[in-house]
Amino acid sequence: MSRDLIKTMTYLSIHLLVGFTVAYVMTGSVKIAGGIALVEPCINAVAFFFHEKAWKAGSWKERLAQPLAG
Template structure:
């Protein structure tokens, strides 16, 4: 397995574990913590995509000297 894929998978496991642990500590519910641990990374992925698009647009505007 290539290193970048292995690192991505181990980071995903770490992220899910932390998300689940924090949600469980706050709610005391396994079901709710599991739902949060699954949904939160999906929302973050969409937010990251939109964030990258905003930075790309800002870079284009800066290169064109548009305010």
């Protein structure tokens, strides 16, 4: 198994554990916390996809490369 895949899987595990823990502490419900822990990463993946598309297509990239005026 590649190092990148292992790193991705361990990060996903941490993300799910943190999401579940936060949701459980806030709701006190294992069922709700489990649902949130599973749904949130899926929604986040879709949001990241569109973020990447916007980042690649954005004409504002050149402006970010310029030093800040001030």
